[in-house]
Amino acid sequence: MNATAWERYGTHHIDRGTPLLDVARIAWGFPGEGPGAEILGNLLGKRVLDLGSGTGRHAAHLVREHGAIVDALDASPNQHRRACDRYGGTAGLRLLLGDAVDHLRSAEPYDVIYSIGGFPYIDPRRLLPALASALRPDGKLCFTALHTNSLGEGPSPTVCARPEILPLAGGGELTVQMWVLTPELWEEQLAEHGLLVENIEILDAPGSRNRASYSLFHVRRRARVSSRPRTSRPPVAHAALGVGAIIHGPHGLLLGRHRRGTWELPGGSVEPGESLEEAVVRELREETGLTARADDVVLLGTLLDSVDGVVRITVPAVVTEWRGEPSDQPGESVGSWRWYPLQQLPEGLFVCSAQILTAWHSALPIDHAPAAFTRYAPPQREPARPTDDHQEAGAR
Helix, strand or coil, X not given: CHHHHHHHHHHHHHHHCCCCCCCCCCCCCCCCCCCCHHHHCCCCCCEEEEECCCCCHHHHHHHHHHCCEEEEEECCHHHHHHHHHHHCCCCCEEXXXXXXXXXXXXXXXXXXXXECCCHHHCCHHHHHHHHHHHEEEEEEEEEEEEEECCCCCCCECCCCCEEEXXXXXXXXXXXXXXXXXXXXXXXXXXXXXXXXXXXXXXXXCCCCCCXXXXXXXXXXXXXXXXXXXXXXXCCCHHHCEEEEEECEECCEEEEEEECCCCEECCEEECXXXXXXXXXXXXXXXXXXXXXXXXXXXXXXXXEEEXXXXXXXXXXXXXXXXXXXXXXXXXXXXEEEEEEECHHHCCCCXXXXXXXXXXXXXXXXXXXXXXXXXXECCCCCCCCXXXXXXXXXXXXX
């Protein structure tokens, strides 16, 4: 729906002959109101992405006046056409047409990403994982989102889209779908992907007749991946011995989402009468549907810590070969299995999984509670080998 609306928006201005005038400063909400480009920091020589750039006026301003190297991305062919007609020859400016998430997933990391009003048109659950991966550690993100509309209707307390009216210059209007979230909900969504909100400004419309306002978010990507406990309650004493399986192949590291919100490796408690290797194989099958043999399991060592006086022993293991594709299993607490590059691990790792990963690769930038590690085997450096019943899908 939004793609069609933006095409109609661009067509309206082409038919109307709306002139494209250069901007003298960044306008985050209303012309002449609020801060300018200074909130983005020193942009000289920096890689910058303008997300939802429209006609490219702000991107061209940052190139010409601030020495930035800017990619200006928009999904509307008509808006892209207008931008190319006006700014196509600007050195240091690359005008791009395409889907924001697709671009973010394949782009080289940016020093700065900004968006003037474009964020609320994309589901944040789709946008933010890709955006966090495309922003350098400690990189800057600034964006505006609708806070109240022209009728004075405030933001929504849930992550869902709602219809909003977009007025057109010269008359007429378009209906678009927007995610109009409370600042607290935006902050929660951003934090889940390692994006720290440093400041939020509310930009009100000048005068009393227009009741619209925007939230301007100042955000920074964390330099390190965090971890947190799944719960404040101690583990049950008889379940204090557990295993964690490292499944690492050509697609990355396999992690699942626990129903309590942490991201974690396959694994769990060792049952009576089974070996550690057998526990790894069983937990892998029960939680992900992947199958492996005990001979495919390399135990790395023993991690020792405590929770509320209960000793917790965790044995990390690398699975060198497996069969099948990961999928959610009925009745399991962990699901939503995904492959993550080691350089783009999600926020909120379960502390045991975080300890396992740094025992495996000590250079991973993961913060967690300390644990004493006694090594059984050298760390595994080669990617694992996933297979199916007919052919190997990876390489040793």
